[in-house]
Amino acid sequence: MGNKISKKEKQRREAEAQAKAKKKETWSFMLMCLVMVGVMWFVGYFFNGSELQNQPAKKQIVSVEITNTKFTDEVKVFTTEDEIKLAHSALDLVRVKHKEVEGNPEPYLTLVYNMEDGTERVLQIAEGAATWDGVTKPLVREKMMIEMMDAVFFPEFVAAEEEK
Numbered sequence: 001m002g003n004k005i006s007k008k009e010k011q012r013r014e015a016e017a018q019a020k021a022k023k024k025e026t027w028s029f030m031l032m033c034l035v036m037v038g039v040m041w042f043v044g045y046f047f048n049g050s051e052l053q054n055q056p057a058k059k060q061i062v063s064v065e066i067t068n069t070k071f072t073d074e075v076k077v078f079t080t081e082d083e084i085k086l087a088h089s090a091l092d093l094v095r096v097k098h099k100e101v102e103g104n105p106e107p108y109l110t111l112v113y114n115m116e117d118g119t120e121r122v123l124q125i126a127e128g129a130a131t132w133d134g135v136t137k138p139l140v141r142e143k144m145m146i147e148m149m150d151a152v153f154f155p156e157f158v159a160a161e162e163e164k
Helices: 007-048 081-093 142-153 155-163
Strands: 061-068 072-078 107-115 120-126 129-132 135-138
Touching: 061 081, 061 142, 072 081, 081 107, 081 142, 120 142, 142 155
Parallel strands: none
Antiparallel strands: 061 072, 061 107, 107 120, 120 129, 129 135
16 A cells, blocks of 8 residues: 555656656757857858957057059058048958968058057968968958958059959
8 A cells, every 4th residue: 555656646756757858858959059059160160261360459550551562552541530440341351261371472462550559460461361460371262352452442443444
């Protein structure tokens, strides 16, 4: 007689077992989602490259000097807040792969960010590579990035080139 389990106790144990199973399913699902997000991030990071590291804050930039030897030897100097904001956004356009490039390719687009502490941060774009903080890495989507920078910073030359 002492071994008999009441109907209520049996129902309680079954409900408890179901709750444990549901909790286990929930944790398994959450872990699977986390793993998938990690895999997607890794694949995106591997194929899309990364942004330039250690970008200066817009507020720290006093002026930006831009040259494009493909069009002219003229140096454009940006000093207004809007121009500096535009030149700072160019840093976000540059996506690089994760390996370093051997040698020092000849740059044709150079952006010199003059900082309020008197230092300079230099971005140089060469054929297939970008140099930032002295480190040269291969570019991702080079053609698109260069065409956008040319159109934004040197529209008069792009227009003249299209007329030909």
